[in-house]
Each structure stands twice: as structure tokens, then as C-alpha cells.
Amino acid sequence: MSYQLIPNQLLSSFTETRDHSLFICKPLKTEDFVVQTFENVSPPKWHLGHTSWFFEIFVLQQFLPNYKLFNQHFLYIFNSYYNHMGHRVDRDKRGLLTRPTLKEVLAYQTYINEAMNELFKNDVPQEALKLIEIGIHHEQQHQELLVYDCKHILASQVIPSSFAHKAYDLQPESKTTEWHTIDEGLYEIGHEANSFCYDNEKPRHKVYLEKAALANRLTTNQEFLKFVEDDAYQNHKLWHAEAWDYMNRHQIYAPFYWRKQKGKWSEYKLSDESDLKLECPVMHVSYYEAAAFAEWAGYQLPTEAHWEVCADRLNWGQLWEWTASAYLPYPKYKKPNGALGEYNAKFMLNQKVLRGASVATSEKHSRKTYRNFFHAHERWMFSGIRLMKTF
């Protein structure tokens, strides 16, 4: 990265980001911070500890003279998946940890913030600033996961509860469908040099694309409901073999958080559980469902290259959009050295790329070259569908 970071700007971005993590958790009770309602969920308490740990281990330990670890055990407890950083609590056991308590995690948050402020009192080398910048983006990523996980935890309760505000509700998009055409030809995709991006967005490179056109809006609940009511979940012709097995084994017949009671569909939203808003985009669909829907509708999903080339013409979107593309390294991709080499590269197998951003994406955390990725069966995140047609 050839651009220069300005300490003051970075510090205020740091402060803003750290505060926002706490803001998201505001509506939670202490008990909600502890549990892991399925394997992909991390306890909110763990997210807070882990994002602090990131600054502690990658920044403070290296760059703040005489820095004293907050608690030796946290190195083990709050490591996520960095083999480079040694052993850690098994991912599916995070919900068994009652200690540190929330109070202690919040004290850790404060301790790290103060140490970071201390660090900024002196001259901070660009190398450290780069790591802080990554730490901020890292925390923003976790903020989005935090929203997913809060939703899952609250939705798992017998006693209904909600976030009591509507920040994460979707809005209807354009009522008419228009198609943005990409002509056949050679294009360039990937991030250009002088601002922040993840390693997986580089290098910028050429791709040859067939002619295609992307819809100007996301698929709606109404459209998806037709698919459901056409018994598409029972029609093997629409599904990948792996999807068909999975859907049958888990007896899935509708998007996650949809529920049919007395013949009427409702949807759990963070603000409440209420009737399906037909005109809003359908969300919480897996790649399996997105691909089957496109097949049923006679269209397909965009490749990530078509998406990126068209992005400036799209009013993208309230949800992460499944693409047809496998998550693979770009040609001549180089993974970073050290622990941060584990950030992206090791996941480039058997996952699908999603493009765009969602209503749960933190501000300043989206760009058109951003490559998000999930497994094809996953549905607890804020995912949706944009169709593409070919000629």
C-alpha cells in the first residue's frame, strides 16, 4: 500500500469504531452476551474481547513500549483462527465460557482504548498505522457479524424479544425492473492502489466477459414467495445435488427466519416479528436457494466480475448479493506474510463470493471491489439475490 496514513484521522476513526461496537450491543442483557446459539454464532462478549485482542496482539505488544498484557488467558480465549498465534478455545465451545464476565470484557475494552491513546501520543510508524487501519476494518467486519449473531440469539428465545429500533429493517426498492447491460469484451477488476483494501481484492487484472445484464434491484419477498408456493423446494430439478441433500436433511422449506402460522407467513426481524413485507428484498437465503431461485426464474446469478464492472450503475443494495463465482485467488495473488496471511487466503476453497454490502455493514466498510464470502449453505447472514440475464 503506497498511500500514507494520518495519525489523527486514524485515531478518531479508531475511537468511533470502538464506540460503535458498544452501541450495537446496547439493547442486550448480560445473559445475551454469553451464549452461542449455533456454531457460526459467537457470543457478543467474545466479539468484544476478540476485537480488543486484535489491537493488543498486533499493535500494542509490538509498538507500545512496556505494554503490559491485560490478562495472559485472553491470548488463548480471544484468538479466533490464527494458528500462527498458537492454541485457542475450540470455535464451538465459545458459548461455554462465562469468564471473563461482561464487566471484565468491558474493562479490557477500556484498557485497550487507553493504551491505544497512549500509543498515539508519540510518533507512530506507518507500519503500526497500517496495522491499526486493519484492526479498524477487522472490528467493522465483526460489527456486522455481531448484528447477525444478536439476531440469531434473540430469535432463538422462547420469550420474544427484539432490538426495539429499526436500524436493520429493509426498505422496498424500485418497483420496476430494469436491466443494466454489460457488453461482451475485456474488462479490468480488482482494487486500485491508493486506499485501503484487503489482500483478496488484488491484484487488479483483466477478465473477458460475455454480454449480460444485471437487474436494478434485489429480488423481493413477493417474488420469492411465488417460488415457495410453486413447490420449488420440492422440485429436485432446480437444485444442486449437494443443496438437494442438505435441504432435505434439514427440512428447509423457506428462508431462515420465515415462519408460517395458520397459513400466514411472518418474518423475524430485529425490530419485531411481523407479517412478511412483500415489497422488501428477500433476505437470509443460502446460495443453494439463490441459485435455485435464479434457475426457476429463468435467469442466473451474476459473476463477481460482471457485478463489479456494473457496480457504479447499480444502487447496491441492502444485502450482500450471492454471485455465481467461487471464492478463488485472483491471478498472481500473493498472500501477506505472518499471521495476517491467514486473514483471507486459507478460506479460498469451497466458498462463494458475495458482493455489495448490507444494512448491517458498518459505515466506511464497503467498496465495489470488496469480496465477501460464505459457504453455500449459510443463511444467518444478511444475504440476498440480484438476477442477471445473458443473451
Added chain:
Amino acid sequence: MSYQLIPNQLLSSFTETRDHSLFICKPLKTEDFVVQTFENVSPPKWHLGHTSWFFEIFVLQQFLPNYKLFNQHFLYIFNSYYNHMGHRVDRDKRGLLTRPTLKEVLAYQTYINEAMNELFKNDVPQEALKLIEIGIHHEQQHQELLVYDCKHILASQVIPSSFAHKAYDLQPESKTTEWHTIDEGLYEIGHEANSFCYDNEKPRHKVYLEKAALANRLTTNQEFLKFVEDDAYQNHKLWHAEAWDYMNRHQIYAPFYWRKQKGKWSEYKLSDESDLKLECPVMHVSYYEAAAFAEWAGYQLPTEAHWEVCADRLNWGQLWEWTASAYLPYPKYKKPNGALGEYNAKFMLNQKVLRGASVATSEKHSRKTYRNFFHAHERWMFSGIRLMKTF
């Protein structure tokens, strides 16, 4: 039951019991109340709710006019295993419930206590008093489980923590081994009529016993350590086939909560983690281990009949003692009608009887006819070994 219950006495017993449940939980943090660290554990919060639920559903709903349920959802959340009482949260999902919060559970506790006091202001029929008496004994049983579960939760933490008092530590027993002989002949066992007991302790009936003698003390850590160091866990001859499979599959080589570090054995106790106290009774052994130990030592485990016949001569004991007896109904056993018929009878298959009581048993909750029962592989409870010899 032909004896009469006296309301005043019962109310003070009720009050005392309810307070004791809260007393046990004192050292816990809010977060500790939420988790289920393995399937047999219930979150402490759940124990508190469930014991309240028992009074609500079996007593207050029936006998307190105009009683208003605290919360409709609690009927579902706090039912343990009573099919008679309808659906319930899956046993292994209790640790996912963050709601009701601890605060709400404590409010429920208070609400039930007040309603019960209200009930006692009027004439309470004997039928209700009997149910309250069962509710008290039921809560005392849960108090013991609460201790087991607190121990498991705290022991599962990366960050060491403890109960900081020694109420549940064991003491050394007699230094010399003596044997109490039971002569061959016909005996009677089972509970006699005029005080409280569970249905499984009845009817009193005749059994013919072979001559045998019971040790005056429990097996010690020192004795069990010899078994461990004799590689008994690797010697298939000592183990039941089912045990041998289980121990190998789970790679078990020592009692639960024992840990070997740098060649030295320590033991997690609620008061702390410290060196194995050699002169204290060994605890947290499964039936598998108890039976293999007896085989190795050249003895056997007592039958429950031998134990009961000898009980008055034993200084029983700081731990529940595994017997050789399968948990079966006594001859002519009748299970109670209604939901309480599910209290014991449906578990009379593939479990082993334990006799005695433990340091975690609530006061007034032990008697020599008491039949406790667990599966042969279970080890998180306060179980130990008393040997018997035959002639």
C-alpha cells in the same frame, strides 16, 4: 402416606429450602447462571426457575384461588421431563436460553414464595401439603445437582475460579479398615410407613442375602491412585465390555477432575485446584470405574440390600456409594398416578443404584432407604466407592 403434615412446620421448611437454593448460588456471577457445559448440566438459572415452576404447577395452580401464572412461557421453559405437562425445551438446549434473565428468574422465585405464603394463610388441605412436601424434597434434590453443575461450570473455565469456601471439601475417614458382617439370611428392606419417602423406596419387602461384610470407610484417593498406577485403565480384564469401549472412546484414565501436570496429580475442588489429598475418599468415579476398582482389589461392590441392612452400622459417608444393584422396581411397586408417576418409575432401566448421601446433599434429605440412581458412565456427581467382601 398415613402421617399428617403440620402447616406451620412445612412452611418454615419451605422457606428454609427456598433460601438455601439462593445461598448455594451466591458465589456465581450472572454469566455463570446461563451456560450448560455438558448435556447433564442445567444452567443454575434453570434450576431456580424449575423448582419454582414445580410449586406453581403442582400446588398454586390447583390450590390457590385466582392464582395468576407469572409467565405463560415458563410452563414450557421450566418443565424438565414431565410428558404429562406437555412440550418443553430440549434438555440439551437449556444453555441457549438467555431469557428469562437472572433478574426475572429471581423475581419469579419471589413471586412464588409470596403466593405460597398467601396460600398458607388459609386452611391448606392435606393433599396440597403432601404436594408441597414433595416440592421441598424436589428442590433439595436440585440443590445437590446445582452443586454438581456449579462445579462443572467453574471447572470448564480457562480462567480459574472457585467457590471460595470449603463446604464441599471432603474429610479423611477412618485410617484403619474394619468390616461389618451381614449374616446369611432373610431380611427386610424398603421404607416403613410414617414419614416421607419417594415411591421407589416402597414397598418394604423381604430379601434373602448371602453372608458378606462392608468396609467401614470409603475407598481413598491413595488406594485409587495405586489402581491408576498399576495401569488398571489399560487392563481389559477388569472392565465390563461396555465400560472398556467407553473408556477407550473417551480416553479416560483417571477420575473426573483429576489432572496430571508435570508428573503430579491435582484435583479440581470447588474450593480450589490443588494436590490430590491422598487420605480423602476418591470421588467423581463412574460405576465403570467403581466396578473395575473392586475387581482389581479382589472385592466387590455392595448390593443395595446389603447396604441398607448394614446402614446403621456404617458411618455413611461423604459420597453417594455405587452399588452392584440395577435400579429396578421393588416387588409389588406401584407408580403414582398423574405427572408424579414420571418422577421415578420411567427411569427404572439401565441405571445403577447409589446409596447414602454426599457433602452436597441438603440437610434432611437423606435416609437409609433412599435410592439414588445414575447411569453407569456418569461421573460429574459426588460418587464414591465402598467395598464389600463375600465369604
Added chain:
Amino acid sequence: MSYQLIPNQLLSSFTETRDHSLFICKPLKTEDFVVQTFENVSPPKWHLGHTSWFFEIFVLQQFLPNYKLFNQHFLYIFNSYYNHMGHRVDRDKRGLLTRPTLKEVLAYQTYINEAMNELFKNDVPQEALKLIEIGIHHEQQHQELLVYDCKHILASQVIPSSFAHKAYDLQPESKTTEWHTIDEGLYEIGHEANSFCYDNEKPRHKVYLEKAALANRLTTNQEFLKFVEDDAYQNHKLWHAEAWDYMNRHQIYAPFYWRKQKGKWSEYKLSDESDLKLECPVMHVSYYEAAAFAEWAGYQLPTEAHWEVCADRLNWGQLWEWTASAYLPYPKYKKPNGALGEYNAKFMLNQKVLRGASVATSEKHSRKTYRNFFHAHERWMFSGIRLMKTF
């Protein structure tokens, strides 16, 4: 065992038994000898090899001078569960072994028979004769399992096939129900000294029994069908907790091999698949079902002691009869030394005793003291129900 065995008699018994194993397999195709249709089944080829192995390893290796092993690999392949005899093929992997082929197994059979005949040409010590006697009984036990396993293998096929003879069909029993009373009092059970029995039938010892009466006949299909049609499989009150879980998890609603098609019940028998014979005894029920049926009918299952005391008055039976008794060692039981100590003792945990014999039991392989045992959930064997009433 104080009785003396006569070599000539034993040899003809040996020859007869060995031939009978082959006779049972006659209707099979080579392919049927190979598979393991569920974990409890052993491939018929394996049964044949294993019973030969038993004579090879316990008799020929020790007592026939210069005996040469047929094939070193067979020691590993045909060991069943004798840890004493070293490693072995995992029980659930027996159906993956194509080699030795059936032809080779039959050659092994012949080789062992010839070596045994060779052995009998000289003076055989009583110690060896005792082992041969055990080997014969061991093979007879496997003959019964062979019938169960053939039935399971043939029943698992898409293409219907059968044994084409009726040796294993059941017959109707007494049309009227009479009750044989056992008076309250002290009795003796267990095997007396001077003929063959297994170690688990000894020692003979006193038991005190309550008054009870046993039915003169087994429960019929007609009676069991009423239980099914009374929705007893959906009524939790009748079932042990473990049974209730198991039946729901495996979605079991009728005895094994029953099938309902177009509203009509049929039953797979070795001779054919045909309409349920209502007047015949119900077979292929688990202990779960036997106990639930007894509960529903207002009776109970006999204890093994009541059964044995009454046996001479019963016309027992066409099926192994579930008892209420857990499979436990008799008082003062001693397990044999060496590998044969693994024959029975290590299974004395979490299994139930069955008494009697079945139409698949080899001749001379039944006696009233015989203690058969299976796990409570098992159903592929020839098991049935005899009711007992108490007073």
C-alpha cells in the same frame, strides 16, 4: 464341573453340530454370506469361520501336537470379542471382508474337522474335552444367531427371497389363558452340578419370591395388535424414558418385520412375507415393547427367578422370553480364568435376561437355568412376551 465326558459321544456331538451349521446356510447364495446388514449382524461366512476358529485356538493349538494353523490371518479376522486373544477386525467392519472367500472358509471348516478327528484318535484329556464341549455349545449359540442374521439379510433385500422351508415358523399356542401360581417363599435357582452349563448359571442359590402367577402361553400377535391399535406407541405413560426417546428417534410403531401396506399388516418370515398370523405369538419385540405391553395390559414381566421356579409347569416356548431382571452375576459368582472369562462376565451390565428358548435354538441347547441376555432395544432376535401377575 465334576461330571466326566465320554470322547465318543462328544465326537459325534461335535460332528452333528458342525454339519448343522452348514445345513442352516443351505438356502443362501454366495453373496448372502458376505454382508452385514446392520451392526448386530455378522456375515454368515464370518460365523462359520469364527466357530472353526474357536476350536482351532482353544483346542487344537493346545492339544494337537504339531498342529499347523490354517492361516495366520484368521486369528485376527475370526476373533469376535476376546481381548485376551489380541487384536481383531472391528465388529462393524466384518461386512467389508471379501477374503477369505466362502470356498476358503468351507475349506477351513473341513480342515478343522479333520484335525479334530485326528485329535480324537488319541487319548484326549478331560481338560480338552471340556473345552470341546464348550466349543460345541458355542457353535450352537452361533447357529441361533446365524438364523437371526440370515433373516435380517434376506429381509433387507429389495428383491424378495426366503428360506423356502418352514422350520422357523411359529405355531399357535393354547387358546385359553391359564395362570401358574408361585407361592410366596424361599426358593433355589441356578444350575446344579453334574451336566454342562455356562458360568453365568451358577452358583445355585436361595431367593425369596413374592406370590405371582405366570401365563401358560406367550402373548399373541392379536393381543399385540390391539396394543398397536390403541395408539400405545404414542402414549408416553407406558414407556420407560429411555424407550420413549429411542422409539421416537427411530420412529418405531410396530414389531420388527411387521409392515403395514394399504391398511393391512403383514410380517416377514423366513418362509415368506404374508399376512400377520393373529393366533401366533408376537415375536421380534424389544424389552422396551415387552415392558410397555405388560404395563398397558395391567400385568408385568416375570422375574427370571419366578420364571425358573415355574419352568417345569410351563410349555416353554417358541421364543426367548423377556424377563424383568437385569443381567447380573448370581451371588458368589466366579468368572472363569483366561479368555473364557470374557464369555459372559463382561456383559453383566445394562442388559436384560431372557429365559426359555426359540424355534431357532439348536437341539440340546436349552435348559431351564439358561440365562440369555440382550440389550433392551434389540429386536432382530427371536424374542417374545410371557405375562406375570402379582397379588
Added chain:
Amino acid sequence: MSYQLIPNQLLSSFTETRDHSLFICKPLKTEDFVVQTFENVSPPKWHLGHTSWFFEIFVLQQFLPNYKLFNQHFLYIFNSYYNHMGHRVDRDKRGLLTRPTLKEVLAYQTYINEAMNELFKNDVPQEALKLIEIGIHHEQQHQELLVYDCKHILASQVIPSSFAHKAYDLQPESKTTEWHTIDEGLYEIGHEANSFCYDNEKPRHKVYLEKAALANRLTTNQEFLKFVEDDAYQNHKLWHAEAWDYMNRHQIYAPFYWRKQKGKWSEYKLSDESDLKLECPVMHVSYYEAAAFAEWAGYQLPTEAHWEVCADRLNWGQLWEWTASAYLPYPKYKKPNGALGEYNAKFMLNQKVLRGASVATSEKHSRKTYRNFFHAHERWMFSGIRLMKTF
């Protein structure tokens, strides 16, 4: 497909192919035809039945007047994965079917062959000829699987056995490594119109490629052994996250069929088990291992496009070669109508493309546009590694 098929030529190709399936099975014993030694394996008997079924259901039923099904049950038993064709035996239960016997399957083979010859006596429409051509290619694919499965079945036996001929042994390739360069630029890949190919090889389309160079030979056992001995299987940095989990969970430390005994590596080959041939290509590696090896060696795996563009210059190869490409539809891919639409399209998710052919590939069954595909963890097939370097 615009080319015309000539009946006579097709019939002799049909006959040759059918005979070859039987030829492959020659060294097998009847018992070997029955088992399924792990989930991916099909019993050889099943392969034979399934390839006959394909002709019966897609050709004879439609085009031979008055054709009579051989056996109604075979429609169910020998369907592989065509949902379109109705229900079928679960894939992992194929090894439980003893019926039809091998003899009956061979009779089915003959019956189908005769009916096909009958068909050819009259005028066969092009539409039927196309289906027969697919049936031939389909059978050739199964011939390769048959070799894999025979190898797995024989290698799973305790008693060593082999194919006793060397048709499937590998040979050393070039001793020197040379690199074939592909220049940066626009290329076309995919099948051209006028000969047989599968639907997934079409349509031919443009791709833009970066400059790269492919090795002239496959990676050898010697090279892979260095990787093993460098503890690469213990070095998390080299592996995808999914691979790292999988390898640890399954404790994999070397290619499939490698075995280390007394410090020496041997390899199971169909001809025998013998010392690792160091100069031969390494085979039976998963994508996980291929990718980790390339990372370790400082190279990468070819994309399928680079491979195809370079294919004419490669002496490809004795093994299927893992590529870096995900198995995805080509731009504007159209899946066929009807059951044959299930042939390829539904597997285009979470699999990797392999290119080339192997020593087990049937003659006339390879071409440079052929897209083979397997899951990243699979290793029982004849897979190998060719490296690519970038600039």
C-alpha cells in the same frame, strides 16, 4: 451435436465397451463383487448392473418395440442419482444388496446386449444413436470407477490380494523438468462442435489468461516424499483452513495407499504392495494435498484454461491432474433437458476440476476439453499433480 453417427461403428463400439467391463472384473472373486468398502465405492456388481440399466431405461424402453423389462426391481436398485427416474437405493446402502446375485447381473448384461443387437437389426433413429453413444461413454466412465473401487476393495482386505497384472502401474516420466509457457492474452477453450463431448465442455468461449508455464511432467513420489519429510502435513501455513481441519480430524499424513512400516514407505498398487517407486508420479492425493504441495514448492496448480490451452504441448499424463479451478458452468452453458440434465449440471458446486486422463481411463474416453471433477478431499481415484509457475 451436428455430426452423424453410423450404426455399424456404434454397435462395434458398444460391444467392445461392454466386453471391457467384464474384462476389468476378471480377477475378482464373487465375494469381491458385493461389498462397499467406503461410501464412494460401489460394489462391482452394482456398476455392471447400472451400466446395463442405463441402456435399458434410456434406449430400449423407448426405441425397441415390445421390449420387456428384465426385472422391475432393477429400476430401483440400479438407478444411481437420477431423481428424474424415481426412487432408488440409498447410495451408502449399495453394499447391503446381495440380490440380484452376480450370476443374475451377468444374465442381465447378456439380456441387454441381446436386446441392443436386436435393436440394431432395424433402422435406428439418430436420436437413439446419440443416446447409445452417451451410454457407451457413461459405461467407460464407470469402467474407470470400477478400477478405483476394485483397488479400494482389495486394499481393504486383511489378506493381501491383487490384480496380478500390471496394466494400472505407473511409469516414470521425463527426468528433467521443462516448462511450457503460455503467453498473456485472449484464448478460446471448450469443445468444438463435430464430435462427442459432454454438455459441461461447452460452449467454446474466450478467456483472458495471465502469462504462466506448465511443467512437462507430473510431480514424483520422490518430490512428494520430501514434502512429507519436511513435516509439511504438520505445517498449517501450507493448507486451506478446511483442509487443515480435515487432515487433522482424519489423521492423514501421506497419500492414500502409502504405508510406513519399520521406517520404510511402501505403496499398495493393484499389481502388489511394494516399495515406493520414487521416480514414478505421486498418485492418490487430494486437492488439499496438491494445493499444499504447490504452495510448499513455491508454485501453483494450473487453472483449467491454462491447462487446456497448453494441452497439445504436454505429454498428458498418467493421472488426472488437479487444477486450481472450481467446477462451474462455462459462460452460457445450457443443461440438457430431462434426466440427462442431471448428468453434470447439478454437481457444479464445491468441486474442483481435474484435467487429462489416467492409466485407468478407457481408451477413446479422453480429450483435451474433458472436465473431470471431484471433491477437494477425495483421494481414492487416480489423481496427481502438475505444477504451474507464474511470472
